[in-house]
Amino acid sequence: MLISVKNKNWFKIFTGYILPFLLTIIFLILAFRGIDLKKSFKLIINTSVVWLIFYIIIFYFSHYIRALRWKLMIKSVKADTSSLNLFGAVMIGYGINCVIPRFGEIYRGLFLGKWEKLSRSTMIGTIIVERVIDIISFGLATFLSVLFYTGDLFNRINWLKPTLIVGFFVVSIIITLLVLIVKYEQGLTSKLFRLLNKINPNLSNKFSEILSTLIDGLSSIKGGKNIFNIISLTVIMFLLYAFNTYVGFLMLKMHLIQNVDLKMAWVFMAISAFGTLIPTPGGTGSYHIISIFILSRLYKFNYEISAAYAILTHFIQYFVFVVSMPVLIYIINRLRVKRGEPKENFVSVFNPNSGDK
Numbered sequence: 001m002l003i004s005v006k007n008k009n010w011f012k013i014f015t016g017y018i019l020p021f022l023l024t025i026i027f028l029i030l031a032f033r034g035i036d037l038k039k040s041f042k043l044i045i046n047t048s049v050v051w052l053i054f055y056i057i058i059f060y061f062s063h064y065i066r067a068l069r070w071k072l073m074i075k076s077v078k079a080d081t082s083s084l085n086l087f088g089a090v091m092i093g094y095g096i097n098c099v100i101p102r103f104g105e106i107y108r109g110l111f112l113g114k115w116e117k118l119s120r121s122t123m124i125g126t127i128i129v130e131r132v133i134d135i136i137s138f139g140l141a142t143f144l145s146v147l148f149y150t151g152d153l154f155n156r157i158n159w160l161k162p163t164l165i166v167g168f169f170v171v172s173i174i175i176t177l178l179v180l181i182v183k184y185e186q187g188l189t190s191k192l193f194r195l196l197n198k199i200n201p202n203l204s205n206k207f208s209e210i211l212s213t214l215i216d217g218l219s220s221i222k223g224g225k226n227i228f229n230i231i232s233l234t235v236i237m238f239l240l241y242a243f244n245t246y247v248g249f250l251m252l253k254m255h256l257i258q259n260v261d262l263k264m265a266w267v268f269m270a271i272s273a274f275g276t277l278i279p280t281p282g283g284t285g286s287y288h289i290i291s292i293f294i295l296s297r298l299y300k301f302n303y304e305i306s307a308a309y310a311i312l313t314h315f316i317q318y319f320v321f322v323v324s325m326p327v328l329i330y331i332i333n334r335l336r337v338k339r340g341e342p343k344e345n346f347v348s349v350f351n352p353n354s355g356d357k
Contacts, residue, residue, distance in 0.1 A: 017100070019279070020100075020101050020279050020280050020281055021281075023278060023279070023280050023285065023286070024280045024281060024284045024285040024286075025285070026285070027278075027280065027284075027285025027286050027288065027289050028284070028285040028288060030289055031285060031288040031289035031292055031307070031310070032288070032307060034303070035292075035303045035304060035307045036303075036304055037304075037307065039304040040304045040305070040307040040308040040311060041308070041311075043252060043304065043305055043308040044252070044308050044311065044312050046253070047251055047252060047253075047312065048250065048251050048252075048253060051247055051250045051251035052251050052316075054247055054251075055244060055247045055248055055251050055313075055316065056316065056320060058240060058243060058244045058247060059244055059316070059317065059320060060320070061240060062237055062240035062241055062244060063087070063090055063091065063094070064083075064087055065233055065236055065237045065240060066090055066237055067083060067086040067087040067089075067090045068083065068086070068233060069130075069230055069233040069234060069237065070086050070089075070090065070126065070130065071083060071086050072226055072229050072230050072233065073126045073129065073130065073221050073230060074118070074122070074123070074126055075222075075226060076221070076222045076223075076226075077118060077119075077122055078116060078118060081112075081116055082115070082116065084328075084331075084332060084335075085111075085112060085115040085116055085332060086112065087328070088111070088115075088328035088329065088331075088332050089108045089109075089111045089112040089115070090108065091321060091324040091325055091328055092104070092107055092108055092111050092325050092328065092329065093105055093107060093108030093127075094282075094321040095321040095322050095324065095325030096108075096325070097281070097282060097321075098281055098282035098318050098321050098322055099281055099282075099322075100281065101279040101280060101281055101282075102279060105124070105127050105131075106124065107346070107349065108123075108127060109123035109124035109126075109127050110123075110349040110350065111329075111344060111349050113349075114344045114348070114349050115332065115336070115344065126221075129178075129221065132171075132174055132175075132178070133230070133234060135167070135171060136171055136175075137234055137238060138270060138273050139164065139167055139168065139171065141238055141266070141269070141270040141273075142160070142164060142270045142271065143164070144266065144270070145266060145267040145270040145271060148263040148264075148266055148267055149263075149267050149298070151298075153267070153298075156297065156298055157271070157298075160271070163274070238269075241269050242262060242265045242266040242269045243262070243265065245265040245266075245268050245269045246260065246261070246262050246264075246265035248265075248309060248312075248313050249264070249265065249309070251312070252305065252308055252309055252312065254301065254305060254309070257301065257305065258299075258300075258301070264299060267294070267298070268291070268294050268295070271290065271294050272287060272290050272291050272294060274290060275287040275288075275289070275290040275291070282314075282317070282318050282321070283314070284314065284318070287310065287314050288307075288310040288311070288314060291306065291309060291310035291313075291314075292306040292307055292310050295309060295310075329344075329345070332344075
């Protein structure tokens with residue numbers, strides 16, 4: 001039993017910390033192999049300050065839209081949720097992911113649950129549902145990329161078509177399961193629990209917690225108008241992502257090398273998102289290798305400017321998330337203290353209170 005516990009702990013340490021670090025190193029080596037980084041950093045030094053500021057503003061605004069979308073998703077649970085708290089939780093989630101991949105989603109739900117006195121399981125459930133929406137949206141964005149790209153995108157990226165096919169089937173299964181869960185919640189869950197109890201009681205309890213969290217998340221999204229607004233904000237968010245990518249091209253003066261447009265930015269935005277599927281801290285390494293691939297292979301930019309774009313945009317995003325995280329916690333805590341409410345930190349959010357479940 002002791003050996004089994006030790007093995008589980010080592011597995012968690014390996015998958016949570018060691019593996020992401022190793023993958024980061026491997027991807028960074030592969031991404032910058034054979035590239036003259038001195039030239040890349042010279043290009044970065046000549047970055048347009050005006051477009052840099054514009055890039056950061058759009059970047060913040062796109063994540064504020066994400067926070068507003070989340071607000072709509074939990075509207076039926078609490079209609080007057082603070083937009084500042086939502087935005088703070090979103091930035092905290094991404095900030096944590098820059099250090100420990102995927103762990104930010106948990107902290108994001110915990111902080112908002114504490115700040116707004118909401119069930120943490122419901123908050124995490126809405127985040128799971130939000131991620132499903134994002135996956136579907138990125139899939140649709142990738143299909144649009146096939147239309148926007150002037151050549152044969154499937155031929156240029158061999159892994160893209162099979163990935164989309166597999167993704168389509170996985171998303172279809174997920175959507176089907178979600179519909180079944182919502183429609184036949186009581187009967188379906190009781191049968192599954194009985195079956196899992198016979199196989200493994202611990203597995204049954206864990207499944208019960210996950211299913212309860214997911215149902216809480218799904219049940220928070222109600223009303224046709226609300227769903228329409230969520231879809232609308234998702235479209236706006238993705239347009240902002242693409243526009244931000246385009247501003248990144250202008251920031252590095254890539255338009256002086258060859259023509260850049262919003263279609264190119266959309267293709268880059270959609271395809272580079274696949275780099276975030278790999279569990280590296282903040283997409284470090286995986287983002288770089290796929291960004292350089294897109295710019296150099298699909299659009300024939302030289303490797304140095306492609307590397308410069310990957311390095312600069314990733315650094316800005318990483319810096320904004322990591323710096324915004326403590327700043328927003330400080331601001332929100334100061335406002336809470338003025339209202340006579342307790343401060344929250346990375347430890348206190350794990351302690352249950354009256355609003356948690």
